[in-house]
Amino acid sequence: MIYKKSHTALLIISNTITIIPYLYFLSLSKEQSLSAALAFALFYTFRMTGVFFLQTLTALFAPSLLAASVLIGGAGALVGILSTWWSAALLPAASLLGISASWLPPADLMVRQKVKLTEQPLKNDWKEALFFLFVLLFALRLPDDLQGIGLFGSYFALFVLAAKSSQTFNNLPKRPLMQRNQLFNKQFLLYFFFFLLLFGLRAARLIKSNALFEWAITGFLFLFALLLITLTKRSRSWKQPLHLNVLTFIRGVIGNFLFLFGSVYVTGRLGAQALSTHVYLPYALGLFGAMFLGGKLAHRLEKQLVPTYLLGLMAGVLLFSSDTLIPISLFVISFFNAGLNQWLTKQYSTAKPDAIEQQSLAKYATQSKGSLVHQFLLMTLLFVILRFEHQPLAFLFQLSGTTATNQTSRIQSFLVPAKWGSIAGVLCLLVGGLVVFRRNRKEK
Missing domain, CATH: 1.20.1250 (Growth Hormone; Chain: A;)
Incomplete structure (x- = not known):
């Protein structure tokens, strides 16, 4: 074997x-x-x-x-x-x-x-x-x-x-x-469109193409609206309970908030040299902390485990509001997000042997959807802020090479509202996840 x-x-x-x-x-x-x-x-x-x-x-x-x-x-x-x-x-x-x-x-x-x-x-x-x-x-x-x-x-x-x-x-x-x-079923079309849109978005930022970036954002908003309209109908065919789908989706969103937005914000505010100490190190420490302490935490909290994870994530996201607390914030987010992943893995592993493949794929696919949705919504938010501030789209493309010492005022006007918008959106999602989880527990 x-x-x-x-x-x-x-x-x-x-x-x-x-x-x-x-x-x-x-x-x-x-x-x-x-x-x-x-x-x-x-x-x-x-x-x-x-x-x-x-x-x-x-x-x-x-x-x-x-x-x-x-x-x-x-x-x-x-x-x-x-x-x-x-x-x-x-x-x-x-x-x-x-x-x-x-x-x-x-x-x-x-x-x-x-x-x-x-x-x-x-x-x-x-x-x-x-x-x-x-x-x-x-x-x-x-x-x-x-x-x-x-x-x-x-x-x-x-x-x-x-x-x-x-x-x-x-x-x-x-x-x-x-x-x-069959060659062209619904899932294949979803894969194909997400592939094109994500490749277009990433390529546009790297080759600094305004037209390609706007095309990718517009295409995503159209696809996102279509998915929202058909959500009720599609939810009837879900094989996983609602709370499990929601929590898995949240984990994908949180992972993207931590790594993508965390990297963009830290680079813009503190410079690329701060990424190692403010993003990568806290991320790694949080993962290792959850790996060694996750079992003990699960044993002690038991029924309150998931609410603790969600409340911990809320605390970590709130800490992100202070630039001086960003390393602590990302450590807390990484720790509780990794713990949530451990719990989710156990829930999906309760499947029958002949259903393990599809259960595992469902977990990873839902996480990826959460990450992709957050990424496109974040780029849309940044795009809207740029237009509102009358800044050229090229400013977004150049952000990764910007430091906090040479364009402070422009960064302030751009990243601060983006930070608060991201924090508010993620907090709303976490509160929604907590409500759905508690409602599922009451129904049992």
């Missing part, structure tokens, strides 16, 4: 592949070259929308999906190594790693749940995990000319080790990876 030997390499990959390559491709995109900008846009778009493609399938086999994710990720890392000498290889590397980042975490979750049902042990060597994590973080700190080969080489070694130590390619079922009844 898959986890007979060691799960450590897969643990590190599934918990870092959505973040560390993101930071690397983001740093490359600041070079202002077209290939670097498109590489980041491709990685991010495939990472965020790949799970929607999996939902178009009528049958999905977890071991085969995990093997495919490892194979695609390993190929992406290998091509990424070649990009050090051949820049054109950066685009396929970004695409392959983006697909792997989208598929591997849910595939790993599916297989771990199946392994638990068969009572086979999961082995994680935490010392080995910390070593691998240190290697990846060290690769990010290498000089620019060595960073790519260091990072891609580390991931390639991890993918090879994951395939070997976890026996990923052993005992695969003799049936296809995935099956589809």
Whole structure:
């Protein structure tokens, strides 16, 4: 079986592949070259929308999906190594790693749940995990000319080790990876439109195209309105209870608020040099804190666990209102959001063995929808503020390179209302989630 030997390499990959390559491709995109900008846009778009493609399938086999994710990720890392000498290889590397980042975490979750049902042990060597994590973080700190080969080489070694130590390619079922009844069903169209809109939005910001940015925002608002109009009808076919869908959606929104808006705001107010101390470090500490303390918190609070998570998230979002408290705010948000994810994973893992694949996909897809909706609404809010302040759209494109010392007044007029609008919107969503959860508890 898959986890007979060691799960450590897969643990590190599934918990870092959505973040560390993101930071690397983001740093490359600041070079202002077209290939670097498109590489980041491709990685991010495939990472965020790949799970929607999996939902178009009528049958999905977890071991085969995990093997495919490892194979695609390993190929992406290998091509990424070649990009050090051949820049054109950066685009396929970004695409392959983006697909792997989208598929591997849910595939790993599916297989771990199946392994638990068969009572086979999961082995994680935490010392080995910390070593691998240190290697990846060290690769990010290498000089620019060595960073790519260091990072891609580390991931390639991890993918090879994951395939070997976890026996990923052993005992695969003799049936296809995935099956589809029809080519163009509703989920595929949703995936296709989200892919185009998100790629357009990201590419527009990187290549500084006003027309493409406005097209992406307009297209999203149209799609968002259509989804809202049909929400009542679609909710009747939901396989998950309302409170579970709402809380999963909220987790996606919070994750995007923490990482995307947190990065934009900190960069604009304090400069890009503050990202490590004000965003990335609090984010990582919150994740590790939840990993080690989440079980104890769940044991002590029990029935009050979810309300505590939501109230903790509210407190963290409120702390974001003070610039001096931003690191504490993002640590608190990261901690409680990771704790909420642990609780959600347990809720989805109660599925029957034959429903594990679709349950896991539902969780990741709903989270992605929350993240995408927040991202587009945030960009729409920033767009409206720019128009209200009579600022050119180019100011939004240049924000990532702005510091708090050279354009303070413009940043104040732009980011302060965006901050309060974001805080108000997220707080309303959290209050709504708490109300829905308490109502579900009363009905029981």
